Amino acid sequence: MEYAIELRHITKTFGSVIANNDVSLDVRKGEILSLLGENGSGKTTLMNMIAGIYYPDSGEILVEGKPVEIRSPKDAYAHGIGMVHQHFKLIDVFTAAENIALVLDKHEKYDIRAIKAKAREICKRYNFEIDLDQKVYEMSVSQKQTLEIIKMLYHGAQLLILDEPTAVLTPQETEKLFAVMRNMKADGKSIIIITHKLHEVLAISDRVAILRKGEYAGTVETARATESSLTEMMVGKKVELNIERPEPVNPHLRLTVHNLTVENAEGVKILDHVSFDAFSGEILGIAGISGNGQKELLEAIAGLQNPDRDSSIVYYPDDDRDSTAEQLIGKTPKSIRDLGIHLSFVPEDRLGMGLVGSMGMVDNMMLKSYTEGSSFIADRSAPRHLAESIKKELGVVTPSVNTPVSRLSGGNVQKVLVGREIAAAPSVLMTAYAVRGLDINTSYTIYHLLNEQKQKGVAILYVGEDLDVLIDLCDRILVLCGGKCNGIVDARKTTKEEVGLLMTRLKEEQEGGVA
Amino acid sequence: MAGNHEPLMRVVKRGESPFKLKLLVRLIAVLMALIVDALFIYFVTGLNPLVVYTTMFKGTFSTPMRFSWAMRDLASLLLIGIALAPAFKMRFWNIGAEGQVLMGALATAAVMVYYGGKVPNAVLYAAMLVAAVFAGALWGFIPGWFKARLGTNETLFTLMMNYVAIQLVACCVNIWRGQASGLGKLNMKSKAGWFPQLFGQRYNINLIVAALLVILMYCYLRYSKQGYEIAVVGESENTARYAGINVGKVIIRTMILSGALCGLTGFLIVGGRDQTISTTTAGGNGFTAIIVAWLAKFNTFYMALISFLLIFLEKGAGEIASAYNLNDFASDIIAGIILFFILGSEFFINYKPIFRTGRHETLSKEAA
Incomplete structure (x- = not known):
């Protein structure tokens, strides 16, 4: 068996924390290996050592059978190893081609035309779609990711490491990525992919290597694995993988959002006349490709945005509608709180907004x-x-x-x-990407907590990105597209495809009309 | 295996360092500083290092008077450091302490010039204090307001306010000195507005105020609601808005406080130390205090220690320069080397160096 890379007895500690303890694993040539493990199990640390970001305390790394020292990302490139990090390492004001040129060696000549020609060849070979003259700041997340991969391949990467590449992609984009990955595999390249989504692990990989609390827990052939067997290996015990969905009890109107319009500093409409109702004892899911107004919607309700004047957000404390209804537009988080309204908000940026690091x-x-x-x-x-x-x-x-x-x-x-x-003790609970980057165990803890709140009669707004979870957990799903409300569907009856379509295509366009 | 080398040295972050380790690292730093300094002294100046060290020590400790002067200078530096602490904790780069102190001093001097001898002493002191605090607060409020309302860059703004303050002082000094060549001590005859002597020195009052403020500011930042707001705003304005904190209000309020305390320092310097004013009344302490505040990570008790170290080095360098007829640069280098090692030791408290052991080579050979 030929191996692209072999890790032997790798240990890495940070202070008193052991991130990796005596980890040995290998990747065959031309295979896709999934690296699975809970948060903090040391996946990214291990990959960073292959990519030259960290240096192991002990143990060794063999590339194509030969022991190597990887002291810097440059060394990693030289050994044909390329890593696409969760946070892209691109320069926003450069074009795609210029970003590729960044990885050139010192003695290589800067010839943008030659670079483009070679990059185009790579795109053709693996079926990438990208405009090499586009500036990075104009690209979508998916395009940036594609560019990162091209950058690595341009550099002659034989082993590609992808750290949670699908966390920021729509189902359609994920499919595209997987197709490209299969092309690369067919070309003899090896790929390590880190992902928390088990169905993706099963769909794309040949083998699955599992880390548990910094230690190597084994490698299995994907063909012989199931979601529950993988979870068991990862957590160390059996875990129930069904998301509960209790029926809403005695729901009544809690929040009416009407014509909510929010403009950003440049005057672009981030939210465009969004209207919906939220009920107590119900989880209202909010789906959409990231950056389609989810963040602004929750922030507007929390009093952190300045919506247009004709917008309206009315809060109803109890069944008794008209007497004590409060208009929330124009109020600050503090004045909302002073009214005795408990709006809880779990923002997307946990350490940059929700907590003080x-x-x-x-x-x-x-x-x-x-x-x-x-x-x-x-x-x-x-x-x-x-x-x-x-x-x-x-x-x-x-x-x-x-x-x-x-x-x-x-x-x-x-x-x-x-x-x-x-x-x-909130009456409205808003969460943005509450389980992003969390492992299965913690994710289920969060779902359970949300369901508890739901049964207590809290109105929950759940902004999510995993459509399977949205469909399993929520009662209704509101789909945002281009800052507009593109439909509200019954989660018990909808399909992934229906929601995915609503996320990507505005209804009016589908019907051929212009609003 | 040519080309495959483990790096000679790499650094690894430590976890929480135990107190013993911190102490040990710092002791080693001082020791190394003394050794390097000894080499410099011996080979460059040809003097006996041990004798030079004794002289340096004498700068602060040779006589009770020397020690008292060191304490006087420490009080000025420490007071400004304390004044800067809330602004810096809010991540508001107040580079304008020099100007804020000068404005406080100017207001104090103005009250002394125009009301000295005309009102009872108690009223005069109160007027000096209020005027100084108000003038300093104003010099803090202006950049604070512009930052809160218009988002101006506070570093440049506060820096430029220094020059405005210096020119105002220069202008007033010219008016007040009249035909005389210099301003001299204000109210020389009546001593109106001069602080009373306490334990033989007027400036001992400054020391007492500084000691009090060390405790008060520590508690303010650590335990008060306003101190909490300052910490949140400093960490992330987004989080502060999310928490319902009025960010602009906190910025303005904190800058008024920071400026007011600088103004108070100006009052103490004029009333308790100089009994006069010039453009160098703040004497660069407004900038040195930035180092004090930062090194202490805004802990006012550490600030007292660091102020002492800086004053000790300054006095020691001055003493060496005059005792051996060295130029100022040589004595500054000697003091600078000590400072370098003490500051550098912070790195080793947070990080641990690991050197090549050769263990990797053997492992690889076994594998081959």
Whole structure:
């Protein structure tokens, strides 16, 4: 058997944290290997060592049977290893071709025409679609990712590492990516793909290597694996993989959004006359390709945007409609809170908006409640109790409730944030990509928490990207496309294809009319 | 296996460092600084390093008077550092302490010039204090307001405000000195507005105020609601807005506080130390205090230690220069080397170097 790369007894520690402990695995030539593991199991660390970002504490790496030292990304390139990171390493103001030129060696001549010709050849060979003269800032996420892959292939990569490439793609784009991956495989290239989505693992890979808590848990042939067998290997025990969907109990109107229009600083309409109702005891899913107004929609309701004047967001506290309904437009987060309305909001940018990274759990607990009481001194005993109880109930892994939350893993950060927002006893709970980047176990914990809130009569707005989850978890799904509401479907009756179509094509266009 | 080398040295981030390790790293840093300095002293100046070190030490400790002067200078530096702490914690780069101190000093001096001897002393002190605090606060408020409302760059803004303050002081000094060649001490005869002597020195009041503010500012930043708001705004304005904090209000309020404390420092310098004013009243402390605030990571108790170190080095360098007739550069190099090692040790507290061991080569050979 010929191997593209072999890892032998790799160990890597950060301070007292062991990220990888004695990991040995190999990738055959011309195969697609899935690397699977929970958050914090050391997948990205391991890949970063192959790509020259980190250097292992001990162990060795063999490329095509020969031991090598990979000290920098340059060394990795020289050995034919290319990695596409979760956060793209592209220069926005350069064109696609100019970005490719960036990886040229010092002694190579800068000849943009030759570069383009070679890049075009690569595109033709693997069936990439890309405009080499387009600037990166004009590209969609999917196009940027394509460019990253072309960049690596241009550099002669024989082994390609893709770190969660599908997290930001629509189902259609994912299919396209997989088709390209199969072309590369047929050409004898090896690919390592990191993904949390088990159905993708089963669809694309030849073998699956599993890491558990930094240790190697084994490799299996994909043909002989199922979603539940993989989960079991990953978690170390059996996990129930069904998302519950309790029926809404006694739903009544909680929020009416009417003609909501939000413009960005350049005057472009990010939200365009969006109207919908949200009910208590219901999970309303919000689907759409990322960047189609989801973020602005939730922020507008939370009082963080300046919607146009004819927009209306009305909040109804109880069944009793007219007497105490409140118009939320024109109010700040604080004035909404002062009205006694508990809007909880789990924003997409956890450490950039929802939490303060440099502060511990305790100080983060008081982010929205520190003003309570008339004292000049902030009360920290209630937040400390809350932090302790969230740590215990949700199983947050942290050395102490005062450890800066930016040092916690993604899943634990999300538990802290969701825990705080739920503890505020909300009547409306908004979540943006609540399970992005989280492993199966933590994701199911989050779904369970949302369902609990739903049964308590909370109106939940769930912005999601995984259509399977949206269809399984939500009661109704609102689809945003180009900032417009492109339809609200019953999640119990819809299909992935229907939602996917609504995400990509405006209804009016389908019907051939222009609004 | 040519070309396959483990890097000679690489650095790895440490986790939480235990206190013992921190202490050890710092001690080694001081020791290495002394050794490198000794080499410099011996080979460049030809003096005996040990004797030079003793002289350096004398700069601060030779007589009670020397020590008292060092404390006087420490108070000025530390007070400004404390004043900068809330602004810097908010990530507002207030480079304008120099000007804010000068404005406080100018207001103090103006009250002394125009009301000295005309009102009772208690009223005069109160007027000096209020005027100084108000003038400093104004110099903080202006860049704060522009930042909050118009998003101007505070670094350039506060920096330029320094020059405005210097020119205002120069102008007033020219008016007040009249036909005299210099301004001299204000109210020389009546001593109106001069601080009373405390333990034999007027400036001991400055020291007491500085000590008090160390505690007060520490508690303000650490325990108060406003201190919490400052920390959140400093970390991320988005998070602050999400939390319902009025970001503009916090920026303006904090800059008023920072400026007001600088103004207070100006009041103390004029009333307690100089009894006069010039364009060098702040003496560059407004800039040195930036280093103090940053190194201490806004912990006011650390600020006191770092202020002491800087003053000690400054006094020591001055002493060496005069005792051995060296030029200022040589003595500054000696002090600078010590500072370099002490600051450099912070790196080794956060990171651990790992050197090539040769272990990899053996492993690979076994594999081959």
